[in-house]
Amino acid sequence: MAILVCGGAGYIGSHNVRALLDHGEEVVVLDNLWTGHRAAVPEAVKFYEGDVRDSALLDKVMASHPIEAVIHFCACSLVGESVAKPLLYFNNNVGGMQSLLEAMQRNGPAGRGLCPVDKIVFSSSAAVYGEPKHVPILEDDEKRPTNPYGESKRMMELMMHWVSRRHGIRYVSLRYFNVAGAFHDGSMGEDHRNETHLVPLILQVPLGRRDHVAIYGDDYPTKDGTCIRDYVYIEDLAAGHLLALKYLRDGGESQIFNLGSGDGYSVMEMVSAAREATGRDIPVEVAPRRAGDPARLVADSARARSVLGWQPKVTSMKDIIASAWRWHSSHPNGYPD
Ligand code: NAD
Ligand code: UFG
Numbered sequence: 001m002a003i004l005v006c007g008g009a010g011y012i013g014s015h016n017v018r019a020l021l022d023h024g025e026e027v028v029v030l031d032n033l034w035t036g037h038r039a040a041v042p043e044a045v046k047f048y049e050g051d052v053r054d055s056a057l058l059d060k061v062m063a064s065h066p067i068e069a070v071i072h073f074c075a076c077s078l079v080g081e082s083v084a085k086p087l088l089y090f091n092n093n094v095g096g097m098q099s100l101l102e103a104m105q106r107n108g109p110a111g112r113g114l115c116p117v118d119k120i121v122f123s124s125s126a127a128v129y130g131e132p133k134h135v136p137i138l139e140d141d142e143k144r145p146t147n148p149y150g151e152s153k154r155m156m157e158l159m160m161h162w163v164s165r166r167h168g169i170r171y172v173s174l175r176y177f178n179v180a181g182a183f184h185d186g187s188m189g190e191d192h193r194n195e196t197h198l199v200p201l202i203l204q205v206p207l208g209r210r211d212h213v214a215i216y217g218d219d220y221p222t223k224d225g226t227c228i229r230d231y232v233y234i235e236d237l238a239a240g241h242l243l244a245l246k247y248l249r250d251g252g253e254s255q256i257f258n259l260g261s262g263d264g265y266s267v268m269e270m271v272s273a274a275r276e277a278t279g280r281d282i283p284v285e286v287a288p289r290r291a292g293d294p295a296r297l298v299a300d301s302a303r304a305r306s307v308l309g310w311q312p313k314v315t316s317m318k319d320i321i322a323s324a325w326r327w328h329s330s331h332p333n334g335y336p337d
Helices: 011-022 055-064 079-084 086-106 148-167 198-203 234-249 267-278 302-308 317-330
Strands: 002-006 026-031 046-049 067-072 119-125 170-176 178-180 213-216 231-233 255-259 284-287
Touching: 002 011, 011 026, 011 234, 026 055, 055 086, 067 086, 067 234, 079 086, 079 148, 086 119, 086 148, 119 148, 119 234, 148 170, 170 234, 178 198, 178 234, 178 317, 198 267, 198 317, 213 267, 231 234, 231 317, 234 255, 234 302, 255 302, 267 317
Parallel strands: 002 026, 002 067, 026 046, 067 119, 119 170, 170 255, 178 231, 213 284
Antiparallel strands: none
């Protein structure tokens, strides 16, 4: 039996591929390399360069490998870009999910595949909640996305909900909070050519790529005026996917889980942790607020902890940033492509 990892060449997908391989799973990767890197996936892994919206390709993959489950990481995922290009987000994210679920239906329990492709683990996001009324956020709290990216993720969850009821497919939707860090030995990490995430941007200062970090607003109603986020370590996140897969294999019902550490850190605290982790001075400059940034996003992950047995292990911001620093300082130009 094999796991199809769609978007397995991206930041989170590639770490999951690594975790699956280390767990003895057979893995097949499909990725169009829009933002991913072939070099992020081991040579030995069967790799299809192609689009998840390509139905014929999905049928070919499902007819060629005994796929029992899909882990779906493919997405356009830049909040600002989603506001500027909403149709790109609905086409790629929602259209990608439609194409994948249709292929699972064709090759599913009543289908014609090598084996029924009847389980899906999906990368959802805290962005489905929008501006929360209270934190920590629970899965059943109000979902009011404030941008097309978050809206597309919510629509993808709802598609899985209705399709699972009709077509015998079960799903786990994992709502990630802020994913950060790199594989512990520094051999793989985050390489987005259009980088918007805080931790890699902070580390561009000690790398000599920028002379300061812009702090997007210091007048939020938080302890030091900067935004608070819940940073979850990439390998802990990958462990959550293995547990979600096990849960579905054990017959678990379709379910949604927040994946976050449950602790919030401000932007300034992240910069301080980066100074400690790198031993370098990291100057900051206060810039205007970034449109659409909620002041505080912190997960209540009690459901993942009790139902899946998920327990994040690396919860020190200094340790998470140190792992990212090992990757960036040893690969200043990212992957070789
Ligand atoms: P990423 O851009 O590094 O990875 C996405 C991968 O999907 C890339 O390799 C890209 O080439 C591929 N892809 C995109 N569209 C495709 C398509 N149509 N067909 C085939 N491949 C396609 O992003 P990431 O940071 O690794 O995020 C992975 C997933 O997790 C995304 O769905 C994202 O929305 C979600 N997520 C990320 C975070 C975070 O903090 N990074 C937080 C919440 C949710
Ligand atoms: N920030 C700065 N300066 C920067 C970059 C970011 O001050 O140069 C701040 C942002 O304003 C925000 C915090 O750092 O307050 C984190 O920003 P990121 O861009 O790293 O992450 P976001 O919280 O905006 O979004 C991330 C993912 C989304 C996901 C969301 C869920 O990118 O996909 O987490 O919490 F939906």
